[in-house]
Amino acid sequence: MAIKSSDIRLADEAPTSRLRTVKRVLLGGFLVFAGVTHLTVAREEFTAQVPKSVTRYAPVTADQVVLASGAAEIALGLSLLFARRAQRPTVGWVAAAFFAAVFPGNLAQFVHRRDAFGLDTDKKRFLRLFFQPVLIAWSLYSAGAWRRRVR
Template identity: 35%
Template sequence: MTDEPPARRVALALLVAFYGVAGVAHLVVTDAMVRIVPGWVPWPRAVVIATGLCELAGALALLLPGWRVAAGWALALYALCVWPANVQHAIIDLSHGTGLPLAYHAPRLLLQPAIIAWALYASGAWAARRRRPSRRA
């Protein structure tokens, strides 16, 4: 990581912290997380716990140079896959007039692509993709 640009090192450290805190939150406040899981997801409690473990594993993998790029792709895909839960959370809060306001949910939903990009940038996954030779003839 020492040969990485300073901005990428900072982005990586923040991403590790972000997913580390999120993973712990999934394991500590599991019941609150279960309430925002969309109804079509089976076994919501198990899914919340599994996603927390995935976040912790991703944060750990980001610290290991040999796993960093794979972790970046995995966390980017993960952020895409949990987007429906964020939408569901907004629907619950905004339709019942309880919970968090639009001022919280709108930025959260709009920033999801940035979180995906953050994982790809901080892990070096984008840079690694650009370095790979094209398979096209």
């Protein structure tokens, strides 16, 4: 398959704007911060969110899941902050997939009524479920991923 000059141009010109850049930097910083807290001060809180089914069927502990997800968040955050423009859409899709993958933890927290991060009522835990699609959309928008896919 031959590469056309228009394909190369599109890869080099991933969309950007001041607003998109600010949102990407905020999301990247948020992910790095959250990842560091996974590894340090909030490990216990995050452990409460790991669905029992994850540790029941896989040879890992809830703490290992928290450590791995923290490392993934740091890597994603740094990628959003420092990836070259042409790579950002891919990073956006990976971040969106990550947010979709951790949604079962949020759902388990709601279903099993686990308190963590100030989510100490059913209403708060339920409302948090709606934040995950916002993070997915934020990832796709801020990295220019959705716009690239539509083209």
